[in-house]
Each structure stands twice: as structure tokens, then as C-alpha cells.
Amino acid sequence: MTYQSASNRDTSLHTLSVLVENRPGVLARISGLFARRAFNINSLSVSPTERPDISRITVTAAVDEVPLDQIVKQLNKLLHVLKIVDLDPNTTVERELVLIKVAANQTNRSDVLEIVRLFRVRVVDVNPDSLTIEATGASGKIDALLSLLEHYGIIELVRSGSVAVTRGPKALSEKVMGSEITGR
Template sequence: MAQYYGIRPGSQPHTLSVLVENRPGVLARVTGLFARRSFNIDSLSVSSTERPDISRITVTAYADPDPLEQIIKQLNKLLHVLKIVELDPDQAVERELVLIKVKANERTRSDVLEIVKLFRVRVVDVHPETLTIEATGAQGKLDALMGLLAPFGVVELVRSGAVAVTRGPKALSEKVPGTEIGEFMNR
């Protein structure tokens, strides 16, 4: 029986940024590796990069250091995986997007709008019975926002996976052949 490496007391959140070739089936291989190793993925985001032939997979998971090191080694062995970096929270900018549809009738609407103003987020849909709020930010900010809105009644919620980049001028793709931004943009 496989040991479960999901959220356990003492486990720490880790964010992996994985550059892969933009090909069918690569995401399935990457997530399949996490499943085979009994890791629970907390957040997953896949997007294009400055090059159309490379995608970035951002994975957040709670794990102990040793099992995480093993999964990174196995990811490096996968076909079409170009580079893997564990992002240091102090050296990266990480954000998520959340859409929250919350009950807001005539009596409670002004209270919900005060919370929206306090968090500097946006109302993107207004209905006589609900407000839909769009917020981007760090996980802690979004958790706090959802905590304040919960008493009003959350009708629907959707949250994106985290996306992250390192701080400063260096790009994750710097050492991947042919990824110099100027080289690609001048083609």
C-alpha cells in the first residue's frame, strides 16, 4: 500500500514551476506521476509562456522535503520536461484568481460592498439577489476575503490554481535552449 504524502501535520506547502514542451499528453504524465507517488495536488495551473512551444505548469502541494525531492527527480526523467524549480516563497510572486458569487439582498448588499472596497476587489456581476466578486492576490488574502463573505452565503465559488514567477530580472527559461526573449520575438 502506498504511503499518502498529502497534507499532514508538519507538511509544508511547496510550489513547483515546471517548464515543459507544449505537446499533447505532457500534463497527464506530470499529474500521473504525482498520483502514482500518492501526492495530493493542492493547486494546478497550466499556461503558455513567452514561447508558444513551451508551457509552464505551476503545482502547489503539501509535502515533506524527502518525498518532494524524489518527485522532482522523477519529473526530471519525464519526456518533454525541460526544467523544474521549487520556488522560494520569499523570492517569488505568487497569485491566484477567485470568483465568488455571494448572496446580497437589499439588506446585506451594502455590507458586502464594504468588504469589496476594503479588499480592493471588483464586482463583476450584479443581480437583485447576488453579487459576483473577482479577486486576485496571494492565498492568504483570498482566504481572508472568503472568510468575511461566508456569513452572507456563498452561492458559488471558483478558484484558479496559483501562478508564480521569481522576483528579479532572471527568467526560469533562461537556460532552456532558444528561449532568449529577443531571439524568439525577432523571428
């Protein structure tokens, strides 16, 4: 995906998967590095991996290639950073989760439910004047869903950061710290 930056240069949306030791302050150092270089983080997601002592930080940011290389080099120098991969969108499964509270009364509820059916998403809460919808998918699908629901009135929206894994049987974390993490 390509974005127009403030300086009118095209920048690409990159998703970095960063494996780190699960320690206090690691996330602050990583996000601080982006802030010091004046790059906005579009999406951020953090959680422990299959090994509780290792966390995966998924960062999505619109960055040119040269600054991205510099960011990766600087990330590699940070304490407790184990591995960094700029994920290729062609070989990656990337998803987001969104909860959307939409105004839906007797007049428009059937229209909103038709959109829910078309997008194959779920209604997780029903009230007389609203529906809460849960959707997971690629950011393009989420954006399209939100675009259609805006007409009815979005009361509240909570959107997670992207999470991503590479396609195929190999794990990003297979040989971190010289030991097999997944037991394969």
C-alpha cells in the same frame, strides 16, 4: 506554510514551476507521477509561456522534503520536461484568481460592498439577489476574503490554481533548450 499530514507529520506547501514542451499528454504524466506517489495536488495551473511551444505548469502540493526531492528527480526523467524549480516563497510573487457569487440583497448589499472596498477587489456582475466578485492575490488574502463572505452566503465559487514568478529581472525560461527565449 506548514500543514499537518494524515500521518501527523508536518509537511510544507511547495510550489513547483515546471517548464515543458507544449505537447499532448505531458500534464497527464506529471499529475500521474504525483498520484502514483499518493500526493494530493492542492493547486494546478497550466498555460503557454512567452514561447508558444513551451508551457509552464505550476503545481502546489503539501510534501515533505525527501519525497519532494524524489518527485523532482522523477519529473526530470519525464519526456518533454525541460526545467523544474521549487519556488522559494520569499523570492516569488504568487497569485490566485477567484470569482465569488455572494448572496447580496437590499438588506446586506452595503455590507458586502464594504468588504469589497476593504479588500480592493472588484464587482463584475450585479443582480437583485447577488454580487459576483473578482479577486486576485496571495492565497492568504483570498482565504480571508472568503472567510468574511461566508457569513452572507457563497452561492458559487471558482478559484484558479496559483501562478507564480520569481522576483527580479531573470526569467525561469531564459536558457531552456540552449536558446534565449525572452530575447534579452
